[in-house]
Amino acid sequence: MSVTDYTPTIDTGGPAQPLLTVNHLRKYFPVRGGILGRTQAQVQAVDGVSFAVAKGETLGIVGESGCGKSTTAKLLIGLTEKDAGEIIFDGHALGERLSLKDLRRSVQMVFQDSYATLNPRMTILASVAFGARVQGLEDPEGLARKMMDRVGLDPNRFAHRYPHELSGGQRQRVNIARALAMSPRLVVLDEAVSALDKSVEAQVLNLLSDLRAEFGLTYIFISHDLNVVRYISDRILVMYLGEVVEIAPVDSIWQEQAHPYTRSLFSAMPSMDPDNRTQTPPLAGDPPNPIDPPKGCRFHTRCRFASDVCKAKTPSLAGLARNQAHQVACHLYDSTSGHPQAGQGIPA
Amino acid sequence: MKLLDISNLSVKFSGKRTVHAINNVSLSMEQGETLALLGESGSGKSVTLKALLGLLPPKRTQIDGQVHVNGTDVLGLKGKALQKYRGGEVSMVFQEPALALDPVYTVGHQIAESVMRHKGIDKANAMATALDMLDRVRIPSANRRLHNYPHELSGGMRQRVMIALALACKPKLLLADEPTTALDATVQIQILLLLRELQKEFGMGVIFVTHDIGVAVEISERVAVMYAGQIAEEGTTREIIRDPRHPYTQGLLAANLHDVARGARLNAIPGAPPALESKPDSCAFAPRCPVAMPECRAALPPVFEPGPRRRVACLRANEPIAAE
Structure with a gap:
């Protein structure tokens, strides 16, 4: 595979225009029950999520199960239909100037379960060439062979397996080859290395870094492993119960986590120091059920700093005084919020 | 009396494919110790636990060697005695409570x-x-x-x-098979700390199987690193973290990404673990090892014991610092 075989769609807006902008994305899943199968409740999987990804940037998304990170990923490529919100790819809004098929030419996804996402009755070559064929690209099989070679799978050995x-x-390499055969500009990696053994994970991370540099790719990298996200990302977005609670450049968030939830999530990482092991768990209990999330700030039920205003009013994302690029949704940082410690941040 | 004494345990599964899941594993534990069995999928860590509880299917499994828990010969237990032993003397926490x-x-x-x-x-x-x-x-x-x-x-x-x-x-011995792998990060740390407290309170021994080196550090005093059904390295958690001697352990630590510079090239271990269709007759890690020598491919590696209850199954373990 050489760069000339890689034929992404044309960059329309120039480097300053974000590759992907998401505005107020919302998805509720109905929970049906009873004899008539009526909707009895709604899982608020993604609620008012907005962010932008710059060209060539890698955005990491972290959060616990049920926080909506995978649903967000599926909404981005139209695998799940959104209830509300806007998806704008390089200046073109999905559904207006951009069809779903065109979007999928430019945005591809790699999933966690490498086995479940491959058709067991199709050879590796047929799987990798499938998307390119659907999109009507020239010589899909030749393209697939080149891409297999590029991800480290010898096409002569693996094409017909x-x-x-x-x-x-190896299967995860196939999935990566399949995604890249379409020459996408944005690749969404949903826990793409999480199921791999540690030693193999490092190989795949190296491959992903190489491909990003070679083809000028933009990644959205979803993972529960903070170390992996730090390693590969430029910025990190933290989700909790369907909402974005913090979004910041990696170095800034690594230095100081602004949101109390982010701080807990980081302190829950194993210490890796036998002489200085973790002594108290940062949070008690499990995350609440997204079917009926807490009112106001969704984290207030587990937050040490919660006050009355947190139960009543939903905080919105705003830049920190020390770094406007570091945004957090917490009343502690908003001097007008009415929180007793408003404007002071997390007490020392 | 030793809490656990495994000597030369081998487990072979036969059927459609033969798998030599465990090959000559010897391991011992004192009363009240916590040991992490660290390894990747297929390294034999879960099979070791199952052998300790007599949970392996007898028809398709050939077990050799000796396993004693508090002096009881576990592999010889049958019927009522086995029932009394399981859940009484030794019990297990599984990965998926559901x-x-x-x-x-x-x-x-x-x-x-x-x-x-x-x-x-x-x-x-x-x-x-x-x-x-x-x-x-x-x-x-x-x-x-x-x-x-x-x-x-x-x-x-x-x-x-x-x-x-x-x-x-x-129980005198608790076996935990990746009990926190399916849990969220903030819940995982709660369960690890709970297990640590309960271990002190009850004074029992714990074998904790995990693929996550960070989890092993939080929970255990000692670590045994498994690869291809063998123990590659054993020592206190401090020794394993601060002074890993086996190239595989070194590779695992590097792959943890704990303090790797952002964007730096990862020192990945190439290749994949062996399929274990035949019993290893040379170092099982040699094909992936950055410092392997011809001798490594000729015979099983010698076991060095740099200290008491410390061992490394590597020909080059006694060299001062292994080359990168």
């Missing part, structure tokens, strides 16, 4:  | 059943023990939770119930 004949790491 | 708990009985009932079986007390007393256990694993409003079914509990809560069930009969 089936998914069950490959190891987990 | 699958390990019975969905049609309340959690109180399940804990009480185990206590009644092993201690021979009546149901009322057994339920009282169950309540006490739920309290000890810090389940809020335990009285109400006693009558809940597993599906009514959250993942973290279910794992607490699983631990209560495993500890109800005060």
Whole structure:
């Protein structure tokens, strides 16, 4: 594979225009029950999520299960239909100047379960060439062979094998090749390395870094492993119960987590120091059910600093005084919020 | 008396494919010790636990070697004696509590059943023990939770119930098979700290199987690193973290990304673990090893013992610093 075989869609807005902008994205899943199958409740999976990804940037999304990170990913490529909100790819809004098919030419996804996402009855070559064929690209099989070679799978050895004949790491390489065969500009990686053994994970991370540099890719990298996200990302977005609570450049958030939830999430990381092990858990209990999330700030039920205003009013994202690029949704940082410690941040 | 003494344990599965899952593993533990078995999928860590509980299917498994727990010959146990041993002397916490708990009985009932079986007390007393256990694993409003079914509990809560069930009969040895892998980060650390407290409180030995080196550091005093059904390296957690001698352990530590510079090229271990269709007759890690020599591919590596209860199965372990 050489750069000339990589034929992404044309950059229309120039480097200053974000590659992807998401505004107020919302998705509720109905919970049906009873004899008539009526909707009895709604899982508020994604609620008012907005962010932008610059060209060539890698945005990491972290959060616990049920926080809506995977649903967000699926909404981005139209695998799940959004209830409300805007998806703008390089200046073109989805549904207006951009069709779903065009979007999928430019945005591809790699999933966690490398086995479930490959058709067991299709050879590796057929799987990798499939998308390119659907999009009507020229010589899909030749393209697939080149891409397989590029991700480290010798096409002569692997082209005619089936998914069950490959190891987990090899299958994930197939998935990456399949995504890249379309020459996308944005790749959404949803826990793409989480199921791999640590030693294999490092190989795949190296591959992803190389491909990003070679083809000028933009990544959205979803993971629960903060170390992996730090390693690969430029900025990190933290989600809690369907909402964005913090978004910041990696170095800034690593230095100081502004949101109390982010801070807990970071302190929950194993210490890696046998002489200085973690002594108290940062949070008690499990995350609440997204079917009926708490009112106001959704984190207030587990937050040490919660006051009355947190139960009543939903905080909105705003830049920190020390760094406007570091945004947090917490009343502690808004001097007009009415929180007793408003404007002071997390007490020392 | 030693809590656990495994000598030259080998486990071979036959059937459609032959797999030499464990090859000549020897391992011992003192009373009240915590040991992490660290390894990747297929390294034999879970099989070791299953062998300790006699859970391997007898028809397709060939087991050689000796396993003694508190002097009892585990591999020779049958029938009533095996039942008494399982859940009494040694018990286990599984990765997926949702699958390990019975969905049609309340959690109180399940804990009480185990206590009644092993201690021979009546149901009322057994339920009282169950309540006490739920309290000890810090389940809020335990009285109400006693009558809940597993599906009514959250993942973290279910794992607490699983631990209560495993500890109800005060085992001498607790086996934990990746008990926090399926949990969220903020819940995982709660369960790890709970297990650490309970281990002190009950004074039992714990074998904790994990693929996550960070989890091993939080939970255990000692670590045994497994690769291809063998023990590559063993020592205290401090020794393994601060002074890893086996190239595989070094690779695993590097792959943790704990303090890798952002964007720097990762020192990945190339290739994949062996399939173990035949018993390794040379160093199983040699094909992936950055410092392998021809001798490594010729014979099984010697086991160096740089200190008491410290060992490294590597030909080059006695060299001052292994080359990168």
